[in-house]
Amino acid sequence: MAGDLQRAAWLxxxxxxxxxxxxxxxxxxxxxxxAYKWIIHPQLSExxxxxxxxxxxxxxSVVFAHxxxxxxxxxxxxxxxxxxxxxxxxxxxxxxxxxxxxxxKIKEEDFLKHFPCPPSSPKNLCDALEIECNNxxxxxxxxxxxYSRNLPQTPWIxxxxxxxxxxxxxxxxxHLMAEFKADSFNFSSSGREDVDVRTLGNGRPFAMELVNxxxxxxxxxxxxxxxxxxxxxxxxxxxRDLQLVTREAIGRMKEGEEEKTKTYSALxxxxxxxxxxxxxxxxxxxxxxxxxxxxxxxxxxxxxAVRCRLIHTMKSEYIDExxxxxxxxxxxxxxxxxxxHGDFGRTKPNIGSLxxxxxxxxxxxxxxxxxxxxxxxxx
Amino acid sequence: xxxxxxxxxRYFTRWYKPDVKGRPCExxxxxxxxxxxxxxxxxxxxxxxxxxxxxxxxxxxxxxxxPLLQPxxxxxxxxGLQSQRQEQNLTTDYTKTGRASGSWVEARICVITLAEAHPxxxxxxxxxxxxxxxxxxxxxxxxxxxxxxxxGAQFLTELAPLCRISSxxxxxxxxxxxxxxxxxxxxxxxxxxxxxxQEKPSTEGYIAVVLPxxxxxxxxxxxxxxxxxxxxxxxxxxxxxx
Numbered sequence: 001m002a003g004d005l006q007r008a009a010w011l012x013x014x015x016x017x018x019x020x021x022x023x024x025x026x027x028x029x030x031x032x033x034x035a036y037k038w039i040i041h042p043q044l045s046e047x048x049x050x051x052x053x054x055x056x057x058x059x060x061s062v063v064f065a066h067x068x069x070x071x072x073x074x075x076x077x078x079x080x081x082x083x084x085x086x087x088x089x090x091x092x093x094x095x096x097x098x099x100x101x102x103x104x105k106i107k108e109e110d111f112l113k114h115f116p117c118p119p120s121s122p123k124n125l126c127d128a129l130e131i132e133c134n135n136x137x138x139x140x141x142x143x144x145x146x147y148s149r150n151l152p153q154t155p156w157i158x159x160x161x162x163x164x165x166x167x168x169x170x171x172x173x174x175h176l177m178a179e180f181k182a183d184s185f186n187f188s189s190s191g192r193e194d195v196d197v198r199t200l201g202n203g204r205p206f207a208m209e210l211v212n213x214x215x216x217x218x219x220x221x222x223x224x225x226x227x228x229x230x231x232x233x234x235x236x237x238x239x240r241d242l243q244l245v246t247r248e249a250i251g252r253m254k255e256g257e258e259e260k261t262k263t264y265s266a267l268x269x270x271x272x273x274x275x276x277x278x279x280x281x282x283x284x285x286x287x288x289x290x291x292x293x294x295x296x297x298x299x300x301x302x303x304x305a306v307r308c309r310l311i312h313t314m315k316s317e318y319i320d321e322x323x324x325x326x327x328x329x330x331x332x333x334x335x336x337x338x339x340x341h342g343d344f345g346r347t348k349p350n351i352g353s354l355x356x357x358x359x360x361x362x363x364x365x366x367x368x369x370x371x372x373x374x375x376x377x378x379x
Numbered sequence: 380x381x382x383x384x385x386x387x388x389r390y391f392t393r394w395y396k397p398d399v400k401g402r403p404c405e406x407x408x409x410x411x412x413x414x415x416x417x418x419x420x421x422x423x424x425x426x427x428x429x430x431x432x433x434x435x436x437x438x439x440x441x442x443x444x445x446p447l448l449q450p451x452x453x454x455x456x457x458x459g460l461q462s463q464r465q466e467q468n469l470t471t472d473y474t475k476t477g478r479a480s481g482s483w484v485e486a487r488i489c490v491i492t493l494a495e496a497h498p499x500x501x502x503x504x505x506x507x508x509x510x511x512x513x514x515x516x517x518x519x520x521x522x523x524x525x526x527x528x529x530x531g532a533q534f535l536t537e538l539a540p541l542c543r544i545s546s547x548x549x550x551x552x553x554x555x556x557x558x559x560x561x562x563x564x565x566x567x568x569x570x571x572x573x574x575x576x577q578e579k580p581s582t583e584g585y586i587a588v589v590l591p592x593x594x595x596x597x598x599x600x601x602x603x604x605x606x607x608x609x610x611x612x613x614x615x616x617x618x619x620x621x
Contacts, residue, residue: 293564297390297414299488300590304524304563344490345568345575345583358582 006032007103008119011112057136057216066126080105137211140176141245141253141374142227143203144168144189148236149196149363154187156195164195171237173208175230181214190256190371191332194364201263201368203240205253218244220377241377249373256332256371261312263329263370264336267363268351273321278355282314282326285354293346295338309334326351327367337361390414394603395494396557397612400538404616406494407557408581409603415487489558489599491541491586493576496613498552500580505547506573511565513540519565519587529590532561537602541565541587544576558599560591 013029041052080102103111146153146168155170156163169187177185189206193199218226220243227242288311294302310331317325328336335347340361342350351359391410399405493500511519517533519541524532535541535556542565545551556562565587569576576584591599604612 296412296488296490296588299563299588300412300414300486301527303526304529342583344585345566 007111011108012118057138059134059136061130061132061134062128063130064126065129066122066124068122068124069126135212135214135216137209137247138180138213138216139207139209139245139247139250140180140242141205141207141249142172142239142242143205143369143374144172144199145201145203145238145240146193146197146199146236147238149198151236152195153189153192166236168237171234172206172230172239175226175233176208176210179215179218179226180210182210183212185210188250188253190253190260190369191262193366194337197364197366199366199369200265201366203238204366204369205256205371205373207245207250207253209247241374243374243377245374252373253371256369256373258332260332261329261370262332262334263327263367265365265367266326266328266336266340266361268324268326268340269360269362270322270324270355271358274318274324274355274357275321276318279316279318279324282316282354285311285314287312288314288349290334290339290350291348292335292338293343295335295343296346307333311339323362336364391490393606394600395606395609395612396555396603397494397496397609399555399557400553404496404498405552406496406609407555408492408494409557409600410490410492410581410585411600412488412490486590486592488563489560489589489591491554491557491589492584493554493580493586494609495580496616497580498550499544499546500577504577506544506576507547508545509542509570509573509576510544511542511570513543519562520567522562522565524561524563529561529563532563532590535560535562535589554586556587556589557603558589558591560589560599563588563590 010029037054041054045052150164151166151168152164153168155167173185173187176182186209187206188209189204191204193204223242223244227239230242231238290309290311292307292309294304294307311334312329312331314329315327317327319325326340328339330336335343338347338350340351340359342348342352342359390413392413394409394411395406396409397404397406399407498504499506513519519533522533524530536559537555537557539556541554541556541562543551543553566585569584569586576586578584
């Protein structure tokens with residue numbers, strides 16, 4: 001095993017360097033793994049007639065079997081039995097961590113007796129058991145608008161039965177999966193909205209990881225056509241700025257989820273009548289601090305906590321004695337519905353407490369998600 | 380009986396427990412939320428559109444276009460939750476289509492409130508004191524929960540006292556849990572403002588929030604009456620009074 005070889009090499013070199021009187025640290029030693037790559041890459045390259053790239057997206061994995069090497073593990077097990085305890089979920093007791101621990105415990109002399117440096121040549125060749133080809137995942141990002149109040153972000157299935165038709169994820173992935181010919185996908189986005197909430201404005205950033213895609217090269221034109229195909233296929237969602245991105249870029253999207261502001265438009269009902277003057281003062285409130293306990297509607301699956309959130313600005317639009325529209329710009333992670341109806345007084349202050357009435361939210365739209373990623377594409 | 384659409388209320392089913400401990404008219408109303416936590420596989424959060432339960436009475440406000448805001452957030456199958464780790468004590472059976480198999484159990488948040496018929500809510504009653512210290516060793520105010528499964532919560536049985544309320548006329552009333560489960564929180568707002576309990580018993584004046592144990596979620600309502608059954612109890616009271 002590489003671990004044994006590495007340790008043997010380390011001990012061997014340590015000895016030689018001591019003899020030569022030269023200072024050095026573990027970091028000065030080349031990893032056995034690296035040395036192996038240096039040797040084998042050119043050989044493979046020549047044999048197969050292709051350049052070798054250690055960071056290629058195309059991966060060929062070959063599984064070898066070599067009984068002789070397996071015996072090395074058993075030596076470790078007998079020399080250091082308490083390092084190798086069987087546990088469920090582990091295929092083999094010889095995990096990387098366990099081996100590292102054992103190697104550190106064994107005394108140098110004992111170790112070198114079994115693993116001299118340089119090691120002896122193996123008596124048998126190894127057998128290739130399995131060969132598998134895999135393409136590294138590619139990432140497609142964009143922004144989506146959701147125009148339906150009856151569409152979940154991810155599929156809604158209970159007991160094998162679908163409760164609501166389709167989902168944002170499926171509407172987008174359908175076309176991407178077909179074009180990229182991937183095995184599967186992982187959908188993620190910068191936050192998400194409820195089933196009954198529309199996403200307007202520039203839309204919400206999302207990223208789709210396509211796993212083991214068979215096709216990975218797409219021109220900007222082709223991406224535009226793909227975007228159009230998605231948009232033509234459904235009026236419930238629309239996507240924009242569809243583009244290929246790197247894995248690292250996804251981090252920016254997730255950042256946005258926690259740090260960036262969002263703006264909303266809420267249709268609010270009040271029990272007691274209101275006049276224009278009664279709601280005008282909302283426009284003047286800036287940086288309103290809220291204390292929101294974990295909403296009752298998610299308390300079954302989230303820890304109980306109080307979160308402080310800011311409503312940066314508000315703008316009201318009077319409709320009639322019992323209705324008005326409120327535009328809000330808030331900190332990421334603010335529960336808007338709870339700010340309106342108060343959630344049994346567990347979000348304070350709330351629209352009800354500010355207006356001294358009972359308020360309810362009838363409609364909610366996301367007007368903007370203020371994350372400037374992915375880059376906007378020219379039309 | 381039905382309150383107006385006061386926000387969160389529309390997503391609750393009302394259950395009743397009348398004449399608790401034989402004390403006449405000491406009725407409680409348990410609000411059971413429609414959102415349920417489902418376990419038995421991947422960590423799916425399934426939200427039901429209240430399909431199997433009576434739709435709560437909602438008086439629509441006078442606006443032409445109006446919604447029945449569906450209970451929010453459908454974070455359904457695996458695809459949306461891939462980044463989250465799985466529950467440790469549940470067996471996983473993560474099939475490719477993301478549907479978990481195995482037995483489904485569920486937990487639905489419940490809010491304990493006084494029913495309108497309760498003596499404390501009748502006119503003329505003034506609340507003198509609300510005490511969450513129910514015994515020498517137990518104060519509901521010291522309840523601390525942590526994590527998603529609300530570890531450390533005080534466990535309640537149906538007749539576990541939540542608090543004792545005394546009125547200015549010398550009467551004392553014990554408020555009971557009515558359901559089995561973990562105590563999530565008691566309403567501290569009524570401590571600082573007891574009038575809230577009387578003004579808005581079904582919303583801001585709630586007594587406590589309880590989360591039934593997974594396995595027991597379906598049975599907790601067995602000891603309680605539906606809205607219809609409770610209304611019959613009320614009718615009987617009225618007719619026997621006259």
